[in-house]
Amino acid sequence: MSADYAGDFVRLEVADGVATLRLDRPKMNAISFQVQAELRAAAEQATERSDVRAVVLYGGERLFAAGNDVKEMAELSYPEMVDRSASVQSAVTAVASIPKPVVAAVTGYALGGGCELTLAADVRFAGPDAVFGQPEILLGIIPGAGGTQRLARLVGPSRAKDLIFTGRFVKAEEALAIGLADRVVEDPYAEALGWAKQFAQAAPYALRAAKEAIDRGLATDLATGLEIERQQFAAVFATADAGTGMASFVANGPGKAVFEGR
Known part of the structure; x- marks a missing residue:
């Protein structure tokens, strides 16, 4: 180290x-x-x-x-x-x-x-x-x-x-x-x-989006928090990892995807 x-x-x-x-x-x-x-x-x-x-x-x-x-x-x-x-x-x-x-x-x-x-x-x-x-x-x-x-x-x-x-x-x-x-x-x-x-091989942009949605949502009202979530949810579909993860789930079930971090 x-x-x-x-x-x-x-x-x-x-x-x-x-x-x-x-x-x-x-x-x-x-x-x-x-x-x-x-x-x-x-x-x-x-x-x-x-x-x-x-x-x-x-x-x-x-x-x-x-x-x-x-x-x-x-x-x-x-x-x-x-x-x-x-x-x-x-x-x-x-x-x-x-x-x-x-x-x-x-x-x-x-x-x-x-x-x-x-x-x-x-x-x-x-x-x-x-x-x-x-x-x-x-x-x-x-x-x-x-x-x-x-x-x-x-x-x-x-x-x-x-x-x-x-x-x-x-x-x-x-x-x-x-x-x-x-x-x-x-x-x-x-x-x-x-x-x-356990996160070393996870999808980093999905983790980032989840953390931001939770932290920013806690600082506001529910309606605004839900809008933050909606935007972050849609945004991760622009990542290659989202496509990889969903294709892997359909073919092999959960937890088998190999993410590239992009």
Whole structure:
């Protein structure tokens, strides 16, 4: 496995159609402004590369990320944070906007900005030791990288308010029960890789269309969402993979098509 993008604290490692977007800033993977810039760069490369069909977000065996760099933020005045706040959000948004399946493999703490980064994934696989939380309120602030919005959309507004108002930590089993985690497994990275690898030979433009229809549809009313779906549904008929897939289904049944990615 080679490091195809290598910042000081973020790497994008690609093998067999799957990219691992790895945070590596000892000891706690604190998400500084530099880490945010590197996340944007890695997400851009994952988006652009045709050999990347799916992405795994990973912070290592010990923990995912314990939050944004509070020491760095504590030094900023209000005008300085006004200038920086878009950067705080855009790093997570860049990951959420990768038009491919994205899975977060969560070990240990995923708190504050770390929890917000997991929310940018399409699914979350947690280890038994995983701990999620948005404890910003305990610092006298609020989540600023999408936590108030993505968490509410994922687990519902009342549960999101409970977690954000109290700042309490959520262990793996509770996270699974409320929908904050999708699986609790002994080895979340191995499980995430296995999930991601199933898309290495899938039809990438169909996956892209499905993800865009779901994500854009969630941000609007049902009628508009259905129109987004209709347009994406019709659009994939322009791809060679659609013809290949349907012809293979008619001749051989489902799951036998060999897609070219075009």
